[in-house]
Amino acid sequence: xxxxVLSGADAGRTVEVPEDRPFVLGRVQGCDLxxxxxxxxxxxxxxxxxxxxxVRVVDLGSANGTFVDGRRVSEALLxxxxxxxxxxxxxAVMARRPASEGGxxxxxxxxxxxxxxxxxxxxxxxAVGAAVVALVAVGVLLLTSGSGGDEDRVPAVVRAVSPSTVxxxxxxxxxPTATGSGWVLDAREGLVVTAGHVxxxxxxxxxxxxxxxxxxxxxxxxxxxLRVASADGLKAATLGRGSSVExxxxxxxxxxxxxxxxxxxxxxxxxxxxxxxxxFRDPSPDVPAYQDAIQTDTALNPGNSGGPxxxxxxxxxxxxxxxxxxxxxxxxxxxxxxAIGIDRARSVLRDLRRGKSLAWTGATFGYPTTAELVxxxxxxxxxxxxxxxxxxxxxxxxxxxxxxxxxxxxxRVGTTLQSYCEAMAGHPSGSTVRLTLARPGGKTRExxxxxx
Numbered sequence: 001x002x003x004x005v006l007s008g009a010d011a012g013r014t015v016e017v018p019e020d021r022p023f024v025l026g027r028v029q030g031c032d033l034x035x036x037x038x039x040x041x042x043x044x045x046x047x048x049x050x051x052x053x054x055v056r057v058v059d060l061g062s063a064n065g066t067f068v069d070g071r072r073v074s075e076a077l078l079x080x081x082x083x084x085x086x087x088x089x090x091x092a093v094m095a096r097r098p099a100s101e102g103g104x105x106x107x108x109x110x111x112x113x114x115x116x117x118x119x120x121x122x123x124x125x126x127a128v129g130a131a132v133v134a135l136v137a138v139g140v141l142l143l144t145s146g147s148g149g150d151e152d153r154v155p156a157v158v159r160a161v162s163p164s165t166v167x168x169x170x171x172x173x174x175x176p177t178a179t180g181s182g183w184v185l186d187a188r189e190g191l192v193v194t195a196g197h198v199x200x201x202x203x204x205x206x207x208x209x210x211x212x213x214x215x216x217x218x219x220x221x222x223x224x225x226l227r228v229a230s231a232d233g234l235k236a237a238t239l240g241r242g243s244s245v246e247x248x249x250x251x252x253x254x255x256x257x258x259x260x261x262x263x264x265x266x267x268x269x270x271x272x273x274x275x276x277x278x279x280f281r282d283p284s285p286d287v288p289a290y291q292d293a294i295q296t297d298t299a300l301n302p303g304n305s306g307g308p309x310x311x312x313x314x315x316x317x318x319x320x321x322x323x324x325x326x327x328x329x330x331x332x333x334x335x336x337x338x339a340i341g342i343d344r345a346r347s348v349l350r351d352l353r354r355g356k357s358l359a360w361t362g363a364t365f366g367y368p369t370t371a372e373l374v375x376x377x378x379x380x381x382x383x384x385x386x387x388x389x390x391x392x393x394x395x396x397x398x399x400x401x402x403x404x405x406x407x408x409x410x411x412r413v414g415t416t417l418q419s420y421c422e423a424m425a426g427h428p429s430g431s432t433v434r435l436t437l438a439r440p441g442g443k444t445r446e447x448x449x450x451x452x
Contacts, residue, residue: 001047001055001080002097006090009036016097019049025086026060030243039064040087041313042244047078054079055093061238062086063313150250153312154270157252160314162266164237165254165307168194168212168226169262170202172386177202181255181307182226183237183316185349190231191215193349194306195321197286197417199224200364203386208233209262214388216452218348218358220288220421222321222340225352237308240315242343245276245294253298253320253339255307271298271335280322280338285367285416287322292344294318297335309339317342351429357452359424361433362391363398365405368415373404376440380414381406384437392449398437406444407436427451 001017015033017023023032026043035044041062047055058075059066067085068076078084080095161183170178180198185191192207196219199205205212207228217224228234254268273296280290294309300323309318318339351358366383373380381404387393405413408423427433429451438444 001049001078002094003033003084004092004094005033006083006092008089010034010089017047017049017055023047023055024060026244027087028244028246030241035086035089037087037089040089042311043241043313043315044086045084050077054095057084061313061315150312151270154250154252154268157310157312157314158254158266158268161237161252161254161308161310161316162268163235165256165266166192166208166234167256167260167262167264168192168198168306169206169209170198171204171206172202173204179256179258179260179303180305181303181320182207183254183306183308183319184234185225185236185353187231187234187236190228190234191353192226192228192234193319193345194224194226195319196220196222196224196288198306199226199388200286203364203388206262214391216352216355216357217360218352219417220359220424221344221348222288222290223319223345223348223352225349237310237316238314239346240311240313240317240342242277242292242317242341244311244315245273245317245341247273247276249273250312251294251296251298251309251317252312253296253300253304253307253309253337255300255304255320257301258303260303267301267304269299269301271296271337274335277341278338280324284322286365288418288421290321290338290340290344292341293321293338294341296337296339298337300337319345356429358429359421359427360391360452361393361435361449362388362452363393363405364388365417365420367417368404370415373415376402377442378404378440379406379438379442380404380412381438382413382415382417382420391452396447396449398435398447401437401439403437403439405435406438409434410436 003015005011005013025033025045027040028042043060044062045066046058049055055078065072068082078093082093084091164184166182168180168182178201182192182194185193199217211229212226215225215227252268252270254266275295278295280293300320304320307320308316309320311317320339322338324336363384364386366385384399384403387399411423413420413423432450435447
C-alpha cells in the first residue's frame, strides 16, 4: 500500500506503508510520515497492514480526528482509492505502486477524478488565495503574538487526564502510612501503575478509596502494578512513545498532594522537558538510580510519585518519580525533576502484568542512618519493616523482628535501595536467594526464599 500527500507543505511526496510494522503519522519528528500541519496531533494515526490485504487506519486519540473519504473514523480498513485526511493534510491511499515510483499507471478511479477536479479548482483560486492568505497570516500573527500558545492547551489536557489519575494509599494494618499517585493502565482489568517506593510504604493498599492488591513490583525500576478490587469508574490513560518526546516541549505532571484523602482533587503542574533521556544517578535512600529518565522543570511534590507525566496530546510519556533538590556539593538545585520514561516503563510493565516481579521478595524496607546502626549495634543494612501479604517475605515471616537485611547471596547490602538493587542484580523472578539478616547486637541468620 502506498500514500501520496496531496496538500500541505509536502504535497507530492509518496511513501510506502511497510507490511511488518505499524506506520505512524503525526506532527513530530520520529513519525514515519511527518504531517506538517498544526491541526495534526503529535502522534495522530497509525496504519497497520492486514494479513488478508489492505491496511487498517487507527486514530491514536487525536484532537481533531482522522477522516476517510470525509467521514471521521476511530479505525477503518483501507483497500486503496480512499482519501485520508490527517489534520488539514489530504493523503491519497493507493493499492499499487504509483507510476512516479516505477509502477504501472492505474486507470482513473472515482476518487482520483474527484481529487483532480478539486485540484483544478484549487489552481483557479490559487492567485487570489495567496494574497488573502498572506493578509490573514499577518493578522493572525498580530492577534496571537503574546498569546499563551501551548499554555492554552494545558487546561484541556488536565481535564482529559485527571479521570485516569488516582490516589494510592499505603497502609499497615488499619493505619495509613503514606499516600502516592498512580494512573490507570487497563480500566477493564482494574490495573493501576504507581511508583515502587509508594508500595514500599505499606502492606495493604487502596486506590481512590477502593481496596487494591499488588499484582507485581519492580523496586529497582521504581514501578509497581496494582489491581483494584472494583474497576467501576476507572478510565484508562493513553500511552505515548519515547521517540515523540522533544527537548523544550511543554508537559504536565498530575498527582495528589501528600496526605490527600479520597475525594480530594488531583493537582497539576506545568513545565518543559529539559532532557528527553538521561540517567538519574543521585538517588535518595528509598529511590534507585534510573537508566532512562525524562528530566523536566515541572515541579514534583510529596505525594506526586507514581502519577503520570503527559504531553499536550494527553498521552503518558513518563511516570513521575523523583526530584533532586541539592547537588553533590550541597548547593540547592531548582527544576531538576525526573520521570521514568514511558518506553522503559512499558518494558517493565509487560512483566508486571504477567505477575512477574523483578528483584522483589515482598518485604518492605526502612533506611537507617549510620548513627542508628551504631546505637543498635547493627551492621549496614535495611530495616525489614513489613511484608505484603501473599509474598515470599510474608510466608517466611521475616518482618517485625527489628532486624536489618545485611546481605543477598553473600553480597553486602548498604543503607540504600540502590545497594539492595546492586546485590540483587542477576537474580530473575522465581529464583531462590539467600538473605542475611542481622539482629541488634550483631548476631546474624540466613533465610532462603524465592523471589516473587
